[in-house]
Amino acid sequence: MISKEGCSVYPIMVPTHYSLRTFNFYLIEEAGSLSLIDAGVDSEECWGAFIRMMSENGFTLHDLTRIIITHSHQDHVGLINRISSVREIPVYAHKESIHRLKRDKEFLSLRVAFFQQLYQEMGCGTSGERQVQKLKEDVRENEKNKIRGDILPLNDFNTVAGLQVIETPGHSPDHLVFFHEQRKWLFIGDHLISHMSSNALVEPDRTGxxxxxxxxxxxxxxxxxxxxxxxxxxxxxxxxxxxxxLVMTKLSRIHKRADMILLLVASGISTAAELAVSYFKELYQREFSLVMSEIIGYLDYLEMQNKIQKELKDEIWHYYIYKADGV
Ligand SMILES: [Zn+2]
Structure with a gap:
């Protein structure tokens, strides 16, 4: 437990064998209100750890005032339905989380079509088609994870549970962090992870x-x-x-990786898929969607800085070193 000025934070950290190491979520108690920031994965381990932390500190589910979500990824919202099946509790999230958490059918099929076109245009061929199949299966599979009950939208400048809401899109388009200025606390979700990089995952907006x-x-x-x-x-x-x-370290790593990808483009490797194979080797197959996200993210980044430009040939984007017109 961490306490300051009459407010206590109870971290719930559930170990996992994934490189993530732990799933963390936090109970925060202040002036008779008890908020849960994020809600772990939907597993017996997470549920057990959550209930244990509550009971060891004299709380029951009936003391819980609200659930606040940093972003809509499965490993941050897993226990919401278990909690709300015992007791309806307000859930707060970014407005862009709502259609994702509600598993809006129209949005999900638009999202599958988005990745289908993206992987094709990035030259991924059969690896891309395999991933699209997987996405389609995930849509069916994840229907059961649809969050029940109302979700209340949050955005920049809102305050919830005494915390200032700050929009931090990047890792996901709906990412929020929650700041307490006097206590110098920031609930940061996946915006920063100390031991690994927070992938900026490629996503479509609501219009695709x-x-x-x-x-x-x-x-x-x-x-x-x-x-x-x-x-x-x-x-x-x-x-x-x-x-x-840590922010400085992450920013300098991003600059270094951008420089390395720029060198590969300069060497004549022109499609995102070829760049991914060249940079990530066998990870291209094993971690296809993560690896493609990385490469596409960096290509956008380099393009925005006018370091590279692209051209569509036979429905595939090819990237080249930027040449200003007439030079
Ligand atoms: Zn995440």
Whole structure:
């Protein structure tokens, strides 16, 4: 437990064998209100850890005032339905989380079509088609994870449970962090993970257009870097006590990776799929969607900086070093 000025945070950290190390979510108690920030995965381990943390500190589910979500990924919303099946509790999330959490059919089929076209245009061939099949199966499979009950929208400048809401798109388009200025606390979700990079996952917006996720992520890192923070409560791994330094490290890693991908483009490798194979080797097959997200994110980033340009040939994008017109 971490306490300051009459407010206590109870971190619930559930180990996992994935590289994420732990699924973290947080109970926060202040002036008779008890909020849950994020809700782990839908597993017996997470549920057990949550109930244990509640009972060891004298709480029951009836004391829970609200659930607040940093973003709509499965490993942050897993226990919401279990909790709300015992008791209806208000759930707060970014407005862009709502159609994702409600598993809106129209949006999900638009999302599958988006990835189908994206992987094809990025030259992924059969690997892309396999991933699209998987996405279609996931849509059917995940229907059961639809969040029941009302979700109340949050955005920049809102306050919830005494915390300032800050939009931090990048890792996901609906990512929020929650800041307490006096206590210097930031509930940071997957915006920053101390032991690994928070992938800026490629996603469509509600109209099916590609969101420039890495560009957004860099902006969000910069947006939070000026905040005075003692503890950042991350969604995975350790609590972060060197927020500013970690942001600088992540930004410099992004710049280095961008330079390396630029060198590959300069060497004549022109499609995103070929760049992914060249940069990530066998991970291209094993972690296809993550790897493609990375490469596409960096290509957008380099294109925005006018370092590269692209051309559509036979329905596939080819990337080249930027040449200003007439030069
Ligand atoms: Zn996430």
């Amino acid at each position: 257009r590609r969101i420039m996720t890495l560009i957004q992520y860099v902006d969000s890192l910069k947006k939070c870097s000026s905040l005075d923070i003692e503890i950042a409560f991350s969604g995975h791994g350790e609590l972060i006590r060197n927020h500013k330094e």
